[in-house]
Amino acid sequence: MRLRSMLFVPGDRPERMEKALATGADALILDLEDSVSPTKKAQARDDVAAFLARPHPGVARWVRINPLDSGMTVDDLAAAHGADGILLPKSQSGEDVARLDAMLAGVSARILPIASETPSAVFGLGSYAGCSPRLAGVTWGAEDLPAAIGAVSSREEDGSYTAPYEMVRALVLFGAHAAGVAPIETVYPDFRNLEGLERYCARAMRDGFTGMMAIHPTQVEVINRAFSPSDAAIEHARQVVAAFAANPGAGALQLDGKMIDAPHLKQAEALLRRAGAA
Numbered sequence: 001m002r003l004r005s006m007l008f009v010p011g012d013r014p015e016r017m018e019k020a021l022a023t024g025a026d027a028l029i030l031d032l033e034d035s036v037s038p039t040k041k042a043q044a045r046d047d048v049a050a051f052l053a054r055p056h057p058g059v060a061r062w063v064r065i066n067p068l069d070s071g072m073t074v075d076d077l078a079a080a081h082g083a084d085g086i087l088l089p090k091s092q093s094g095e096d097v098a099r100l101d102a103m104l105a106g107v108s109a110r111i112l113p114i115a116s117e118t119p120s121a122v123f124g125l126g127s128y129a130g131c132s133p134r135l136a137g138v139t140w141g142a143e144d145l146p147a148a149i150g151a152v153s154s155r156e157e158d159g160s161y162t163a164p165y166e167m168v169r170a171l172v173l174f175g176a177h178a179a180g181v182a183p184i185e186t187v188y189p190d191f192r193n194l195e196g197l198e199r200y201c202a203r204a205m206r207d208g209f210t211g212m213m214a215i216h217p218t219q220v221e222v223i224n225r226a227f228s229p230s231d232a233a234i235e236h237a238r239q240v241v242a243a244f245a246a247n248p249g250a251g252a253l254q255l256d257g258k259m260i261d262a263p264h265l266k267q268a269e270a271l272l273r274r275a276g277a278a
Helices: 014-020 038-052 073-079 094-103 144-149 163-179 194-207 218-226 231-246 262-277
Strands: 005-010 027-031 060-064 085-088 110-113 137-139 182-185 211-214 252-255 258-261
Touching: 005 014, 005 218, 014 027, 014 038, 027 038, 038 060, 038 073, 073 094, 085 094, 094 110, 137 163, 144 163, 163 182, 182 194, 194 218, 211 218, 231 252, 231 262, 258 262
Parallel strands: 005 027, 005 211, 027 060, 060 085, 085 110, 110 137, 137 182, 182 211
Antiparallel strands: 252 258
C-alpha cells in the first residue's frame, strides 16, 4: 500500500469526500475524531459508511476513529466497515494496536497509530515492532502533546519545532523503522504556504520519512512530488546496486569518484522499492 500522501477529510462533509478523490492523494483519512463535533458524530458515521459502501478504485480509504478510551470505538468501527485502514489516535503503545487488531477480526484493514499525543505515549515509541501484522506505519502529531502538558507551542517563530518536539519526531521516525513499517510525517498546518511545505517535505524525506499527512487538497501535489524519488536518484540507486552485483565480495567500492559501502547499498535498495511502489 502506497502512503506518500494521506489527506484528512471531515467525516461529516460527504461533498468533500467526493472532491478529495480527484486530488491525487494516495489515501483519504475520513475523520471521525477532531474535525467532528460531539453532536455530529452519529451523522458523520452514517456519511462515512455511505462513502465506503461505494467502490473508489485507486485511492486507499482510511478512517480516523476516536481514541480507544472514548467509548465510541465499536460504533466507529461499524461505520468504518470496508475501509482499507484505521488511523488510531492517542495510541499509547503497541499494546493499543494489538487491542485494535483483536477488534478487527474478520476484516483486512491495516492500522496506523498516531503515537505521540500524550506524555506516556512518548515512552511507548519503541514498542511497535511485532505488535500486529496489520501495522502499516507509525505517525505523530505536534499539537495534542504540547496541549497535554500545558506548553505554549511546539514550534519556534519560524515554524520549526522546539527541542522537545524534535526529540519526539525523531523517536517516531526510529520507532517506525525499528518496527519495519512506514514512518509518516505529521501535517504542515500553514496550508497556504506551499514553499514552506516544500521545504518541510524535503527535510522529512532527507531524514527518512516516507510519506506525510495533509490537511488541505492543495498540499497533495507537493507532498507526492517530494516523496517520489527523482529520475536522477533512481538511476544513481540502480548504479549502486549494479556495482555491488558486479562485485559480490566487495565491502566497499568506488562510484563516480566517491566511496560506497553496505549502508549505501541498503539506501539504494530501499529507494528502488519505493520507486517500484510508485
